[in-house]
Each structure stands twice: as C-alpha cells, then as structure tokens.
Amino acid sequence: MTTFGWPEAYFILRAASWTLALTAIAFVIGSLIGGVFAIMRLSRIKLLRRFAAGYILVVQSIPVLMVLFMSYYGLSAAGVELPPFLAASASLAVYASAYLAEIWRGSIESVPRQQWEASASLALTTSQQYRYIILPQALRISLPPTVGFLVQLVKNTSIVQVVGFVDLMRAGMLVNNATYQAFQIFTLVAAIYFAICFPLSRLSRHLEKVMNASRSH
C-alpha cells in the first residue's frame, strides 16, 4: 500500500492549477453571459426584462450539481457528447452568469439616476451612456461583491469531480483511494482551497472599505 508522502502531495498541488483554470474559464464565460443578462434585466423592453429575471431566478434556485448533471449526463444521453472539462466549464459558467448578472444589475442600478439624465441630455445614445458614463462607475461599485463571488466560484468547482474531471478535489479523492489517509489528505486539500479563497475574501473586504471611504468624501 502506498502512503501519503511528497509525490502524492505534489500531485494534489498540481491538480490545484486545474481548479484555477476552471475558475478562470467559468468566470470569463460567465461574465460575458452575465453581463448580457444584467443589461437585459434593465432593458426598456418588458419581455427582455422578464426573460432575464426568469433566467436569474431559475439558475439561482437550482443546485449547481443539477446544472452539471444536466449538461454532462443529460446532453450525452441526448447524443451531444461533452468532454468533462467542457461540461464542467459550461455548467459553472451558467451558474456564475446568474449570480454575476444579479450583482452587476445592482451595481448599475446604484449609479445615481442623474448620471443617466445628464448623459441623455448630452444626446448620448443608450450604448454610449453605458460605455462612457454608467459602466465605468458601476464597475467600481461591483468590484467588492464580484471578488467575493469569485470565492464562491472557486469553492463550487469542487463538485466537478463527479464527472471525472481531475481538479484539486478529485486529486485528493484519488490519493485517498490509494492511501486511506483521509485526514491528512483532506487537510491538505482544505488548506490549498483556503490559500486560494482567503486572500480573495480579504481583498473583497479591503475593496469594500476603500470604496466606502471614497464615497463618503
């Protein structure tokens, strides 16, 4: 029987890079979809508003695990074979998009109304208003909660091990199956997740403080 030593710890540590890659891809794709939904949610057209609100509500009210199962097992049964990494990225991106859309909608809404009115009176089109006036300000406001959500995203990548993708969590489980030293292994796995998430949490809190300070001036 193998025991838990340096080679195993190194294997787990290397798998952490896949967790980071998955987080990054899910975040980028999720941002694109989420950004579109955030703006749709604030559209003047009722149908778009309703559709975006429905999408956000549904995705936020089902477990990420079900999104993952539907995209992996479901689509493969329907004849669309997704490799684990794609299925994992796609489902996490869908999950992220709903939360990011809601965060950004809030940020856009918290830009004072006068900014919309002033820019409209300068004859800017809606897309110009977003591009030059609203989004730069909304971006600042959205930074702390977005970084905070990133922590949730990193943690939720841990469930993709169920479709066989070797991320940090899966690596820990594989080593555990070979060595049965669960306590040490999962302590290491937890420590690595903590090392990724804790700085992000602190950054989010720090940003919040900085922004609040500048707003009260």
Place this chain on the structure above:
Amino acid sequence: MLFQDVVSRWPMILNGVMLTIGLSFVAIGLGIVLATLMSAWRSLAGAWAGYIVDAYVELMRNTPFLVQLFMIFFGLPQIGIRMNGLEASLLAMTLNLAAYATEIIRAGVDSIHKSQVEAGLALALSRRQVFQYVILQPAFARVWPALSSQFVLMMLASSICSFVSVQELSGTAAIIEADTFRSFETYIVVTVVYLLLALTLKLFLNWLGHKIFPQVSGLARLDAKAEAA
C-alpha cells in the same frame, strides 16, 4: 423524451424530497442555535473569544462544503470518530451554515447603535438582557432576509450530500437514472422539483419572518427610508 419512466417513480422522488427537507430544516435549526451561541460568546466573552469565532468563520467560509463533508465522513474515522452518511451530512451542514449565519448576525449586531446598549444598561438591564433584547432580537429581525437566502443556498447545497450516499433528492435522482437510463429526463424532473422546493422555502421563510419579527417590516421600511434620505 420519455418522462413517464421517471414520473412513475414519484414515491421515490417524494422520499428524496422529504429527506432533503428534513436535512435542511434540522441543519437550519441547529445552525441558528450554534450561530447565536457563537455570536453571544463573541459579544460577551473577552477578545480571544472573538478571535476563535472569527477563525472558525473564516475557515468554514473559505473551504468548499464538499471538502468539509469528506473531512467529517472520511477523515474523522481515522482519529476514531465514526459516523454514517446521514450523520456526517447533518454535522457538515450545521457547521457550515453556522459559520455563514454567524457572519450575517454579526452584520446585524454591528448595525445596532451603541446608544441603544447604553440606554438598556441605564434601565438596569443586565448585560445578558441587553444582549438578548436590545442587540440580538433587533439584529435578527434586520438580517432575516440575508439569513433566509443563506438557508435556501444550504438547501440547494444539501444535494452534495448524495456524494456520501445519502438518498436525498439528488441521491434519488442517481438511482432513478441508473434504473431507467433516462438521464436527461431524470435530471430535468429533479431540477424542477428543486426549483419548486427553493421557491416554496423562500416564500415560507418570508412569511415566517413577518410572523416572528412583526416589527421587521417596520424596521425594513425605516431602513429603506433612511437610505432614501
């Protein structure tokens, strides 16, 4: 698509739903109690109590629920603490929820103005009474919406407990899928059930909030007014 294979197994699905609801409610109940105790300990004991509670909260909030569950289910037996999947799930959910709830309650406690505490002490209330009536109850009322959404998230996260072979809703889904080979149909049905569960829970918690904190709507309205001003 053939849904009847899946839908005809509705008694199994119902069992899964019951277990998901049961797990969530027990974890929510125990989690609130634990979070309240930790908040009280942080407020009433010395500074080092605060450090311990903070460390616990940060540790739980910055590691995945799945890792916590596996630590309890696979890791603890190695040091002689053995429990079955259901017990491990309950413990993991309670500990996880307690950490988030403690953080949320802290925000509520921080929102209570110092003058309130001073007024309470001036009325000769003991420190414990001040904590209970002047700090904790209004704090709870204020953060109830945030707590509610955390409870819904916990209910959704309970789907992860199927990884330690607990037959709650998503565990049931895995069995039905293996029985019928109708993966897509199974997961669509179960997802819809989760959706209904989450929406019902949201409504129920809203109603409960108005019931146990009659002043909550008044307070929330006051907060909104203060923000608008």
